[in-house]
Every structure is written in structure tokens, then in C-alpha cells.
Amino acid sequence: MLGGGKALCALAASLLLGLPGLARALPTYDSVRHAPDHGEAANDSLQRFARGVLESNDHRGRPFAVVDKKQARMVLYAGDGRVLGTAPVLLGLQPGDHAVRGVGSKPLSAIRPEERTTPAGRFDTEPGRNTAGELVVWMDYAEGLALHRLRPAPARERRAQRLASATPADNRISLGCVVVDADFYVAVVQPVLGRQRGVVYVLPETRTLEAVFGHEMVAGLGQD
Numbered sequence: 111m112l113g114g115g116k117a118l119c120a121l122a123a124s125l126l127l128g129l130p131g132l133a134r135a136l137p138t139y140d141s142v143r144h145a146p147d148h149g150e151a152a153n154d155s156l157q158r159f160a161r162g163v164l165e166s167n168d169h170r171g172r173p174f175a176v177v178d179k180k181q182a183r184m185v186l187y188a189g190d191g192r193v194l195g196t197a198p199v200l201l202g203l204q205p206g207d208h209a210v211r212g213v214g215s216k217p218l219s220a221i222r223p224e225e226r227t228t229p230a231g232r233f234d235t236e237p238g239r240n241t242a243g244e245l246v247v248w249m250d251y252a253e254g255l256a257l258h259r260l261r262p263a264p265a266r267e268r269r270a271q272r273l274a275s276a277t278p279a280d281n282r283i284s285l286g287c288v289v290v291d292a293d294f295y296v297a298v299v300q301p302v303l304g305r306q307r308g309v310v311y312v313l314p315e316t317r318t319l320e321a322v323f324g325h326e327m328v329a330g331l332g333q334d
Contacts, residue, residue: 182278195298259295
């Protein structure tokens with residue numbers, strides 16, 4: 111069971127409005143403050159979705175992250191809705207909201223480009239380690255899907271440069287995991303999702319929010 115999916119996270123990076131706490135201001139963490147901003151619309155969509163999470167209590171009071179694949183950006187929230195950090199992310203090479211069944215058991219060399227997707231959906235997370243012993247936040251252990259830090263990779267992949275770029279267009283490079291800057295992971299992600307169970311919501315890019323998350327949580331997202 112430890113095949114490609116667990117090795118994936120060992121090598122892949124080699125990776126609200128109207129509610130208290132949903133502030134628009136960026137956090138004080140310097141690397142986040144100077145991270146590329148992919149647009150106010152992205153911030154608005156993330157915060158609107160976070161409002162739906164809080165109003166429905168879908169997170170059950172746990173810390174949660176919202177990943178906007180279209181803008182290649184993640185916001186991490188405390189259980190009460192306070193913004194803890196925001197940063198660009200690297201995502202699966204292939205666009206798409208589907209998960210490829212069985213990809214976690216494949217050797218890395220057998221994972222085809224079209225199978226390297228970051229699936230949309232709600233993921234109950236738990237802290238753990240990959241096969242290299244590195245700390246990760248597991249989103250789907252069986253399929254090797256995790257939130258983890260950027261690590262050394264072949265120079266041709268230019269992963270650090272992709273994270274630092276001004277647009278989300280070049281942030282597709284991982285095998286499917288959600289990858290953040292190493293300093294951001296250590297300072298923001300690890301103290302929260304790295305120490306307790308939480309939730310990661312990955313917003314869809316080809317399907318509708320309602321189709322992925324259901325009517326109850328998204329019903330009020332169009333309202334200000």
C-alpha cells in the first residue's frame with residue numbers, strides 16, 4: 111500500500127465577509143505578505159467559501175484551509191474563522207476535479223501525466239509523515255494526497271520560481287499534492303494542521319461548488 115502514493119509525497123515536490131475574523135488584511139508573516147497576489151477576486155471567492163464553512167459548521171470547529179485551484183492560492187483559517195495565513199500553491203500537473211482511483215498504489219514512473227490531478231472536494235486531514243520521514247498533512251493517505259512543503263526538485267521544473275511568479279498559470283507541476291513554500295509550511299501550516307486534525311477544502315475548476323460540496327454549505331455564497 112505504500113507504493114507510488116506515499117513515495118509521491120516523499121518526492122513530488124522534489125514539492126468572512128460579514129463574520130468576525132474573516133479579515134481582508136494579509137497576515138504579518140513576511141513571506142506571506144510578499145507572496146504574489148493573484149487578484150482580489152481570488153481573495154473574495156476564498157472568503158465567501160470560508161463564510162459558508164463557518165455558517166454551516168461543516169468544519170466542526172476545527173482549523174481549515176481553502177484551496178482555490180483557479181488562482182493557485184490557499185488560505186488557512188483557525189476554527190473560529192480567523193485568517194492565519196495565505197500563500198500560493200503548486201498543484202497537480204493536469205487540470206481537473208476528479209481523483210484517479212488507485213494512483214496511490216502506483217510506482218511514480220507509472221503515474222501518467224493525465225493522472226496527476228489535484229481532486230476537488232472536502233478532505234479530513236491528519237498530521238503524519240511520508241516514506242522519507244518528512245512531516246506532511248495527509249488529505250487522503252490511501253491515495254498519497256497531502257499538503258506539504260516545497261522540497262528540492264530537478265532544476266528544469268523551476269518549482270520555487272513557479273510559486274513566486276505573478277500569475278497562477280505556471281503553478282501546475284506536482285503529482286497531485288498541494289505544495290507550499292517551505293518557510294510558510296513551517297511557520298503557518300505545521301503549528302496548526304501539523305498538530306491536529308483539520309479540514310482542507312479544494313475548490314473545483316470544472317465542476318460547480320454545489321456539485322462538489324452540496325447545497326447546504328454553498329447556498330448563501332452569492333450573498334454579501
